[in-house]
Amino acid sequence: DTGVSQDPRHKITKRGQNVTFRCDPISEHNRLYWYRQTLGQGPEFLTYFQNEAQLEKSRLLSDRFSAERPKGSFSTLEIQRTEQGDSAMYLCASSLLTGFNEKLFFGSGTQLSVL
């Protein structure tokens, strides 16, 4: 068990550029979540997958955001035409859902700064 890993740890980009983040969950975990967190706030739900299926996407999420989990393993989160308001920590978490009992393991996050 190597934990949830995210890459890169930090990303600085200019407004209008596209960025992509990667998350590698714990290998046997079937659920994968993306959250966004700004300073002093709780993690804000973005989307989640069960295996390769995207089950839910936040209604507050702009269509500039897209996520994939093509083979039910790693996932990518892409932000197109970045804006300064996208600056935040992007957290990935994975879990092994058994029944309704779910424990999330978080990665260390990708800190995005949009200049």
Added chain:
Amino acid sequence: QQPVQSPQAVILREGEDAVINCSSSKALYSVHWYRQKHGEAPVFLMILLKGGEQKGHEKISASFNEKKQQSSLYLTASQLSYSGTYFCGTEGYSGGGADGLTFGKGTHLIIQP
């Protein structure tokens, strides 16, 4: 819908007790509690499932009142290591079962020696 946590911040002396509350406007299946230290990822503390159960983890315990859609986290005889931000996460019901986990804004806990 995001659960509401109270208080927003607590400052304690080492050895004192604290209670952190979490309430939701929707029917809940479960409540989760996580702790996050500055610059680190949130770490799981416990899950409480419907049925009004209470759980304990060392000197940290929690209760879940399904009817009131509320949960409380109890920290007794606090230690310096308890400092951090505590988040509750709630799961409601969707057509196929539990939906995704939604977190509150957090309660900042500072333990002073």
